[in-house]
Amino acid sequence: MLDKHLNPGQFEALKPIGEINIPALGGLGNFSTLHVDTLASSWLCMGIILVAAAAIRPTLKSDGPGGAGQAIAEGLYNFIDDLCRNQIGHDYKKFLPLIAAIFIFVLMGNLFGIFPWGAFVHIPGWPHLPNGHEHFEVASPTTDINVTLGLAVIAVITYVWAGFQKHGMHYGQMYFTPLGIIEWMDLIIRPATLTLRLLLVITADELTRMVALLLLPWIVAPVAVMGFEIFIALLQAFVFSLLTSIYIGLAVADHH
Numbered sequence: 001m002l003d004k005h006l007n008p009g010q011f012e013a014l015k016p017i018g019e020i021n022i023p024a025l026g027g028l029g030n031f032s033t034l035h036v037d038t039l040a041s042s043w044l045c046m047g048i049i050l051v052a053a054a055a056i057r058p059t060l061k062s063d064g065p066g067g068a069g070q071a072i073a074e075g076l077y078n079f080i081d082d083l084c085r086n087q088i089g090h091d092y093k094k095f096l097p098l099i100a101a102i103f104i105f106v107l108m109g110n111l112f113g114i115f116p117w118g119a120f121v122h123i124p125g126w127p128h129l130p131n132g133h134e135h136f137e138v139a140s141p142t143t144d145i146n147v148t149l150g151l152a153v154i155a156v157i158t159y160v161w162a163g164f165q166k167h168g169m170h171y172g173q174m175y176f177t178p179l180g181i182i183e184w185m186d187l188i189i190r191p192a193t194l195t196l197r198l199l200l201v202i203t204a205d206e207l208t209r210m211v212a213l214l215l216l217p218w219i220v221a222p223v224a225v226m227g228f229e230i231f232i233a234l235l236q237a238f239v240f241s242l243l244t245s246i247y248i249g250l251a252v253a254d255h256h
Contacts, residue, residue: 008040038144045108045141076104080241087245091166091252098158102151103241106142110233113140113206114226140202142236148199152191155244160187163251164173171251194243198236205232 056069063069080100084092115138141147163171175183212225 035144035146037138038141038147041112041138041141042109042147045105045112049104049108076100083238083242084245087242088249088252092245094247095158095162098154099241099245102155102244103237106151106240107237108234109142109147110141110202110236111140111230113138113143113202113228114209132150139206142198143175143203143206144248145195145199148195149191150159151198151240152194155194155247156187156191158244159247159251162248166252190243190247198240201232205229 053177056073059067060070060073066074077100080103081096084096084099088095174180209229
């Protein structure tokens with residue numbers, strides 16, 4: 001959850017390292033401390049994706065329907081291919097791997113928090129939160145603003161780079177026109193909305209699940225809540241990928 005992250009000093013094996021602070025420019029203090037739980041969950045999500053891809057690849061067939069893994073992979077590819085082609089246009093192929101990576105990672109990150117991590121809190125040595133008495137429960141990496149902001153920055157850098165690549169220095173002229181202030185505001189508003197939408201929706205989703213399971217700890221209610229969470233995870237991965245594709249499409253459009 002928000003602000004319930006674990007710093008290196010809270011892990012017995014990492015105590016000699018202590019908190020890793022990132023110094024700010026001009027001696028203004030610290031930006032943040034390293035959230036090892038977010039790093040671990042993000043790496044685990046990436047590992048799951050890579051292992052799944054490695055397991056499916058040898059089973060792929062050029063003739064015939066293939067197995068269930070191939071059906072899922074082809075469905076996912078066709079979905080993202082259609083999304084990129086419709087929003088970006090004929091130049092979409094070069095951006096397809098990035099949009100696919102964003103969609104798959106965000107989806108896996110959103111789904112990561114649905115796993116019943118609370119069952120592991122009774123394991124000896126399971127870490128506690130800074131208050132010392134509350135067990136830490138793993139959350140989706142997309143509930144950490146460092147992750148969502150990082151993805152948003154990648155999206156912004158990509159569409160600005162795409163604009164310069166397509167239109168050359170002419171693309172940069174729009175930032176210095178009388179209406180250039182709008183373009184400069186877009187460079188702030190677009191990553192901010194990408195960051196906060198994903199962060200707040202997934203965080204609210206996890207809070208909703210927690211409250212629902214506390215109030216109605218029976219089979220039907222948890223199943224319904226989990227189904228709703230899977231829907232939200234898919235929807236937010238789609239929205240993030242869709243908006244990134246739209247921004248790239250606007251940058252490479254011929255009217256610049």
